[in-house]
Amino acid sequence: MAPHGGRKLLKFLILFENSSLLFFPGQFLSGRVLVELEDETPVLGLFFHVVGEGVVRLLKNGRQHISDRENYIDFRMRLLGEPGQGPVLLSPGIHSFPFKLGLPLGLPSTFLGKHGWVQYYCKAAFREPAGLLHKNQQVFIVMNPIDLNLEPPILAQPFHCEIEHRLGLNCFTSGPVSCRVRLDRGGYVPGETIGIWASVHNQSRVTIKRTKASLTETIQYMAKNRVVQTETRELASLNRGKIKAGETDDWRNEQLYVPPLPPTNLRGCHIIRIQYDVFFQIEPHSMEKPIKLQLPIMLATYPLRSDDGTLRRKRGAHYPSTLPIFRPWLDEKTFD
Known part of the structure; x- marks a missing residue:
């Protein structure tokens, strides 16, 4: 200069x-x-x-x-x-x-x-x-990396979430929609895929239009200890088709890809928070709001290794050789 x-x-x-x-x-x-x-x-x-x-x-x-x-x-x-x-x-x-x-x-x-x-x-x-x-x-x-091997071991375990919800105007005569969702673990790195198992049992009288799993990034901006702005964007998603009244649909190890992301560790920062979630969504054909299950996950920089130090390669993983430093989608429209 x-x-x-x-x-x-x-x-x-x-x-x-x-x-x-x-x-x-x-x-x-x-x-x-x-x-x-x-x-x-x-x-x-x-x-x-x-x-x-x-x-x-x-x-x-x-x-x-x-x-x-x-x-x-x-x-x-x-x-x-x-x-x-x-x-x-x-x-x-x-x-x-x-x-x-x-x-x-x-x-x-x-x-x-x-x-x-x-x-x-x-x-x-x-x-x-x-x-x-x-x-x-x-x-x-x-760059302050996050190493999955140094995080709590529970992140290497599968974890579950379930919900029961009644659809339809007459909740007493219509049965519930029950849903169980399981992820193969709680921590991932870019290039890996998230394995999703789910069972959706539609005992209501309403057809379910589709089910959807999405990976989202949420950034919260704080001022004076309160959240003053939030932006959320969808990074990847998977869909399955309709479930008629009385039917059941099963997701069996469906793979949701984690795209290359900047390795962001905001521990030590108290005014910006970043969170990753898998949302599992059931969308009824009626005017009713979608049913959502939220499964918070950790996205890290270094993947899990076996006891002998070798990489525990996930099926379908394409570990990128370089990661972006910044978020290329910053100027894109966010969704609520």
Whole structure:
């Protein structure tokens, strides 16, 4: 980035040793601030600031309004100059000022959403005695992975949900619709499939139009400890056809694919929450509302392994070699 200001400053860059700009909590953020000068230049100070922050921002009357924010990193250091001292004279040519910072454990992952974000960046400021201030900024990405092998073992077990619901205007003469749903486990990674078993017994007098299973992502934005905005989108779905009155339909290990998703771990962030659910939905032919069962699941970064360390490959799994950093569907319409 070419600096604004005087002709003397030819280059002012923040360069990371890790050129991918992707870091894990606990790693070192190291690099250098590079200054190239055309002439001998007096400098009052070179300042360096590392910031990690979460922000929830809502539009109010068409104007941007920050509802809440929190800090994860706020690290400042002076790379050149002493407080209260006079200017330092730098010779023409290239000057390199190293920096190194251990990233704290437990940082939430970088996240960009419609109404908020978790972002990490470095800022450098180069101050000359005449009052000239040159600034530069460099974003970096933090990925805090979730390893299914380190989560509670219950996530590797199947889990169930059931409901009984009466359809029809005369609930006393019409029998119930009963439904049992089971997922093969409670935790998955992108590229795997969710195995679904279900039994829907229609004892009502109403035909069921279809049954549907969908994987959804719900993002909640918080401000002052309350949810101020929610967005939910469907990531994948499966359908089966009608069930007439008195009939039963069974789902037998139907496979719902988990698409490639950014590996988002927002533990440590208190103003944005992200949740994944499998919804099983029964849609009557009548005007009645669909019957919904909600099964919360965990989506992780690293898949389950056997005791000998080998990958427990799921049937139908296509583990992607890379995952997107951001959500490509951010600009798509959300549904309620």
